[in-house]
Amino acid sequence: MATSLLLNPNPKFFPTNHNRLFVPRRNPSISTVRCSLGSRNPRPEYIPNRIPDPNYVRIFDTTLRDGEQSPGATMTSSEKLVIARQLSRLGVDIIEAGFPASSQDDLEAVRLIAREVGNGPANGDGSVHVPVICGLARCNERDIEAAWEGVRCARLPRIHTFIATSEIHMQYKLRKSREEVVRIARENVAFARRLGCVDIEFSPEDAGRSDPEFLYLILEEVIKAGATTVNIPDTVGYTLPKEFGKLIADIKANTRGIDNVIISTHCQNDLGNASANTVAGADAGARQLEVTVNGIGERAGNASLEEVVLAIETRGKDILGGLYTGINTKHIMMSSKMVAEYTGLHVQPHKAIVGANAFAHESGIHQDGMLKHKGTYEIISPEDIGLTRSNESGIVLGKLSGRHALRSQLLELGYDINGKDLDDVFRRFKEVAEKKKRVSDDDLEALITDQIFQPQVIWSLGDLQVTCGTLGLSTATVKLIGTDGGEHVECSVGTGPVDAAYKAIDRIVKVPVTLLEYSMSAVTEGIDAISTTRVVIRGDDVLESTHAQTGRNVNRTYSGTGAGMDIVVSSVRAYVSALNKMLGFRRNVPTEKTAAETSQGSA
């Protein structure tokens, strides 16, 4: 299966295999054309503490670190790698790939991304962008060593270390004085520098509620110790734009040495202001913005990459004094879909930029050609973010389509798939085409996800047989195939077909789990659509990792997806996929636990 290839360290595999969007989507010219501002202003050379063009704003994406910390958003290393590649293609300047001290899995994922994506170009479109790969670390030596271990093989490695500076955090979480906090910050930045890292970011956690005078002081100290970027987090999403902008301006005006480093923002969304605060920060002088795709993250999430980038794209020239980013907005839609898919965190229909309704004015037969001028209600054109309508290329696959036609269409969609993977997808495609006249691009993407981007296979679905309805007892018979090829058949009754099938699976797999979430949606219009099911489970035995901010060990949760034309079949596939993801994760190695318990561990 795909996973083993994805994890294969041999770099020659990577440019051509399972590289979503490796080939240009639809129009061969798209991927070489930068979005308008990007093309007019080429990305300046990367120097850690200085940006040659004062109007250029760096985009720091923390989807893989802060985003992945969301409940249920746990991703496998291969999923993280695929997303990191997409972020590179999108033109993100810095990818925060994880928090290596949290678990052995996280360390390995960061190392994999540093090695592969951090040594690009593997974009396949002739562009030469190599993103900085960053690892998070609390202010202690073990965390910083783990972060360095994760990122050091990237061409541009960065360590991001943080300690809280608000009174409430210092008093209740750290139980440390201001002086101690300054000393710990300074020593740990210096330690990172001694390890050989020349690109060091420091964050005073909960800066939004910290005493500004104390911020000027601690930032001055870490700059002296070697920090090259200072990031100002509004950790609890408490500030309003005018206030956050003023904080950035005040730091810029009052911190000694600040002109020798980059100021960054990191805004949480608890009051719904994260994106506006971030743009206000840029307006006030920040030249790095920390964001996540779809705005995911703990609680109400972070500033959303697409909102921040499009605000700068749309209003940069007139209201923001010429600011611009290096993001190729044409890849936004695909990045959004991919992150939603792998994290299980869907965006609402009315999500700005990437929601299903964001460009849907109304339904109805009178729509076409009625808008006398597109700009009346549209400030961004859908094509700018890579939104294309299914099958607008005019190619329709059906049951007579062969392997070659399928491969061509998949290439159009950005999937370069060969060999056994192509055989598997072709088999699934034929099953669908037998039942459905037109197989749309959305159908194909659902099948690809279901077939290729799956965790390591421990159990796979053989057969399923179900009887249900209002008249009798729901009964399911399930055949699962184990890694040894052995077939296991069990049956169970249940309150409904899914309950019955899941109970039958539990009888085979015998690992206690709790089903936390279950959802399903049809990927295309029409009654004969393919449905995709997502489940989130939690293992009832302990599989822990360390939480960055609180320093606590947490029981992670795992999502699984499955697709099929039969909703019971897709439900079973999703459950098996989540079980496989969970079973594939190893337990923490002891060192990380110890790190979490050091005296300054909860920084």
Place this chain on the structure above:
Amino acid sequence: MATSLLLNPNPKFFPTNHNRLFVPRRNPSISTVRCSLGSRNPRPEYIPNRIPDPNYVRIFDTTLRDGEQSPGATMTSSEKLVIARQLSRLGVDIIEAGFPASSQDDLEAVRLIAREVGNGPANGDGSVHVPVICGLARCNERDIEAAWEGVRCARLPRIHTFIATSEIHMQYKLRKSREEVVRIARENVAFARRLGCVDIEFSPEDAGRSDPEFLYLILEEVIKAGATTVNIPDTVGYTLPKEFGKLIADIKANTRGIDNVIISTHCQNDLGNASANTVAGADAGARQLEVTVNGIGERAGNASLEEVVLAIETRGKDILGGLYTGINTKHIMMSSKMVAEYTGLHVQPHKAIVGANAFAHESGIHQDGMLKHKGTYEIISPEDIGLTRSNESGIVLGKLSGRHALRSQLLELGYDINGKDLDDVFRRFKEVAEKKKRVSDDDLEALITDQIFQPQVIWSLGDLQVTCGTLGLSTATVKLIGTDGGEHVECSVGTGPVDAAYKAIDRIVKVPVTLLEYSMSAVTEGIDAISTTRVVIRGDDVLESTHAQTGRNVNRTYSGTGAGMDIVVSSVRAYVSALNKMLGFRRNVPTEKTAAETSQGSA
């Protein structure tokens, strides 16, 4: 069924029947306790063009008008009435109940809300708040007459009329000169006044992209003609907070007569800044804020009520100079759930304030008691928005629970249900309790929605029998019962169980529809959860209404929900519910079509 009661004009039915949250939830004291700021500052007396307390900010909710315009969000009159009651309970100052000229259905829904909710108090908690009921109208006499017809029986009726003022809209949509636009605005405000309406709101559409000098002029003219509120819409969600705040401040500084009226904001969310822009507007002098519950609305939606209110609640005192609203935040969570349910527009897990993860820090066994101080990562307490955990009251219903216990628990949840409705819910409850040890509050709410808050019943599900799986042809047999009590049985094969069942239903109902969306989620944790299915359909024959901004006739879409422990059964219930909703809507009366075609119809 419930619908007939809900639509029954006899007011004595309303205070006690189907009045969600009519009785206090859990704690009898909650509904009489205002949220902190609200209780310290009682709501000032309502005077259309003046607020006695300069720090009081009015909340104008347009969930039922702008929100309902979203694709698939069409609601029945009874659903709108239930939401309007909830908005009144929430303490909304002005409810925009609809756009009466768009269709006969819309007019009737507005009239119903004006009569019932606009003549409160029916809140049942001793509060005496009576909201203003507002109807939208383009700047033409037919629209304004329809709006007045809709709202006139409210105690505090308001007409809201608008015309576009940006160059792009005047040139391409209206094809009118500035002078003509000013004349039309002035004449129509005066016309509304002559009808007897003393509370008139005027909006220059696309104000965010209009020439400020022109705005000062047209606003001065409408104020002279009798407008009491002037609303400044950022129709395309184009502005940034500092810019929108400046626009409000400039209007306040430069418009003659502005001190005699209320300035209002209406911000769309296309760049993700709607809530921040709205708060910036209040900060700059606006004293009415137009919002929707969950931020729903066309494209990327509107400023979200909960984000705007909580920003003012949390930061009003320190950063916003003492601003406050009359909203009772304890009703926010229930309002959010209700709107999500009736419109089919779900909020994403990381939606600020009301998302499923907004207050979920992390999962895991180490969580309890680990946060040394709640405020470290929490700026709002979940209880403040009415978020309570299922069954925290300690009462657990099971299969031995009787009718009385069920009724008590429903009362706790806010449902005062008797007679046949209680019988129906009790029957469904027993079916669930037979299969499930603990029936949670979320389960009960799903059953209530499925059983009580449904459109007028034209078809109902008798029986269903399904066979499916990977091994054979999915086959469904469906028995539907018509209004005459006649039983109709059909069977069909399909690509999966839902496809088969929907095709069997189509064979019975014989109305051509397109299935646009299909989604499902489990309402509670655990494998034996109740699942809720939502579908959105569009009738393929023409059922039109007029769109407010574009003036076009649109084919509306209809959502349906169904609940059950068997996902196939809940899917079938949802489809039947959507069909019933669609079949229950009447065709437009000819007058509205004509109105849409008048020379100034596309204002």
